[in-house]
Amino acid sequence: MKIYIWLSEELSKKLDELGLNYANEVLGGMKRIEIEVEDNIVNKILELLPYVKVDTSTTNSIELLPKSFKSEILKTMVEKRLEPKQALLEVIDALEKRINS
Amino acid sequence: MTQFIGHGRIKIVERVIRNFGDFNELNKINVRRQLAHEIIGIAYGFFSPLKGFMTFNEVDSVVKEMRLPNGIIWPIPIVFDIDEVNGIKEGDTIGITYMGKPLAIMRVSEIYTYDKNYMAEKVYKTGDVKHPGVKRTLSYANKFIAGDIWLIREPKFNQPYADFWLTPLQHREMFERKGWKNIVAFQTRNVPHTAHEYLIKYAWFAANGKERVDEPKTGILVNVIIGEKRIGDYIDEAILLTHNALSKYGYISKRVHMLSFTLWDMRYAGPREAILHAITRSNLGCTHHIFGRDHAGVGNYYSPYEAHKIFDNIDEKDLLIKPIFLRENYYCPRCGSIENEMLCDHKDEMQVFSGSLIRSIILDEVKPTKTIMRPEVYDILIKTAKEYGFGSPFVTEEYLEKRIRIFE
Ligand SMILES: [Zn+2]
Numbered sequence: 485m486k487i488y489i490w491l492s493e494e495l496s497k498k499l500d501e502l503g504l505n506y507a508n509e510v511l512g513g514m515k516r517i518e519i520e521v522e523d524n525i526v527n528k529i530l531e532l533l534p535y536v537k538v539d540t541s542t543t544n545s546i547e548l549l550p551k552s553f554k555s556e557i558l559k560t561m562v563e564k565r566l567e568p569k570q571a572l573l574e575v576i577d578a579l580e581k582r583i584n585s
Numbered sequence: 586m587t588q589f590i591g592h593g594r595i596k597i598v599e600r601v602i603r604n605f606g607d608f609n610e611l612n613k614i615n616v617r618r619q620l621a622h623e624i625i626g627i628a629y630g631f632f633s634p635l636k637g638f639m640t641f642n643e644v645d646s647v648v649k650e651m652r653l654p655n656g657i658i659w660p661i662p663i664v665f666d667i668d669e670v671n672g673i674k675e676g677d678t679i680g681i682t683y684m685g686k687p688l689a690i691m692r693v694s695e696i697y698t699y700d701k702n703y704m705a706e707k708v709y710k711t712g713d714v715k716h717p718g719v720k721r722t723l724s725y726a727n728k729f730i731a732g733d734i735w736l737i738r739e740p741k742f743n744q745p746y747a748d749f750w751l752t753p754l755q756h757r758e759m760f761e762r763k764g765w766k767n768i769v770a771f772q773t774r775n776v777p778h779t780a781h782e783y784l785i786k787y788a789w790f791a792a793n794g795k796e797r798v799d800e801p802k803t804g805i806l807v808n809v810i811i812g813e814k815r816i817g818d819y820i821d822e823a824i825l826l827t828h829n830a831l832s833k834y835g836y837i838s839k840r841v842h843m844l845s846f847t848l849w850d851m852r853y854a855g856p857r858e859a860i861l862h863a864i865t866r867s868n869l870g871c872t873h874h875i876f877g878r879d880h881a882g883v884g885n886y887y888s889p890y891e892a893h894k895i896f897d898n899i900d901e902k903d904l905l906i907k908p909i910f911l912r913e914n915y916y917c918p919r920c921g922s923i924e925n926e927m928l929c930d931h932k933d934e935m936q937v938f939s940g941s942l943i944r945s946i947i948l949d950e951v952k953p954t955k956t957i958m959r960p961e962v963y964d965i966l967i968k969t970a971k972e973y974g975f976g977s978p979f980v981t982e983e984y985l986e987k988r989i990r991i992f993e
Contacts, residue, residue: 488945488949489949490945490946490949490951491951492951492952493952493954509918509936510936510942511916511936511937511938511942511957512779512916512936512953512954512956512957513954513956513957514946514951514953514954514957542941543941543945547945547948548948551949551950554949
């Protein structure tokens with residue numbers, strides 16, 4: 485299962501400048517970060533954000549993740565110079581703490 | 586003089602009675618949206634030479650031979666289904682209401698039944714109820730009534746639809762005013778990305794043929810299909826206004842671009858529906874019609890270019906419109922441009938404009954590069970989402986429930 489995050493042209497440039505070149509060019513200059521996630525992470529996300537859609541039939545990805553969640557991953561990558569998967573795990577942790585507090 | 590000869594080389598006649606007095610005395614039927622749209626379509630000549638809903642013999646001939654009994658090619662039955670006859674007899678004139686208001690009258694020529702499973706299998710080449718056209722056919726009521734119709738109350742379109750509504754005769758008058766000799770139709774239910782834009786541009790060259798290029802002698806008609814919506818489709822307002830943005834901001838010159846719509850519930854009949862699209866656009870006065878990949882298809886019921894192949898078995902004389910066949914466009918990073926398999930050899934590097942990819946970009950609220958979607962098109966898409974889509978450019982339950990009525 486994957487999480488896809490599209491990058492705007494500005495953000496894509498910024499990540500390149502910081503040496504965080506994790507995105508692939510997919511279509512006409514549009515770049516996308518792909519994060520491979522294991523079942524335990526998928527379940528964790530479903531627990532925290534029950535309205536997301538796990539699409540196993542066509543895109544094999546987690547859909548309808550809120551914009552704020554994806555932005556937070558990108559922000560964490562930039563601020564802490566993390567690779568995408570680590571940033572995702574940090575964002576999940578922070579979200580879990582916020583929900584449980 | 587504008588030529589009003591339509592499909593089958595038969596003159597298009599508008600079937601509109603403007604002051605019909607005796608409506609209240611008629612036996613009445615209230616119809617659902619699909620039938621109301623088809624009545625309007627028939628009355629203005631979108632489906633000429635049909636004057637009304639098909640008889641048993643017409644349906645049977647269309648289903649089996651893809652022709653009307655008079656030999657004119659016709660691919661999909663246009664039928665009026667009815668649960669209860671309620672005293673209606675053959676020979677009666679009945680009143681038709683839509684949303685409680687008078688819409689049309691019909692002279693009933695026949696009341697009949699038809700094997701719906703057989704109809705579905707022949708038209709859609711499958712009996713699978715998951716096919717939306719099959720599902721629609723099987724859910725028709727058990728009886729059909731046939732007969733000529735006349736519109737007695739013309740629809741008044743709301744904005745933004747009103748700006749793009751033209752009858753077949755009005756289309757032809759517009760084409761004449763613009764001095765276009767060739768008009769190439771582009772069928773769409775999509776918000777345009779650059780692969781669409783270039784499909785249209787390539788087709789313009791094909792349709793322009795040997796015409797000189799000092800003055801535009803060839804135009805493009807982008808004709809949106811407006812009808813049944815499914816969750817996840819683009820909202821109608823976004824389709825219209827983004828295509829409008831393409832010419833408004835000069836990506837396709839206004840000198841060669843026109844935008845309008847046809848009321849029709851897509852049947853997803855693939856090749857047969859391609860023929861129907863050709864017929865309706867020929868009634869609008871178009872001379873050419875674009876057929877790309879998966880025209881009017883759904884799922885994997887038809888092969889990607891099946892709608893092209895069906896034209897092999899159709900005599901040119903049978904249609905007033907010429908098909909223009911195009912391969913699916915892709916972005917080629919080697920060429921740095923929009924290409925297709927016929928035009929460049931870098932297939933291995935192609936970047937395909939899949940619907941789900943574009944959709945995921947939009948859902949991420951990321952502005953696409955101008956290579957794949959024009960910035961003004963994207964801006965208008967977001968604006969229409971707020972204005973008409975309750976925040977979403979895609980159809981939601983809320984949109985289906987509360988959307989602006991197309992016409993009154
Ligand atoms: Zn190339």
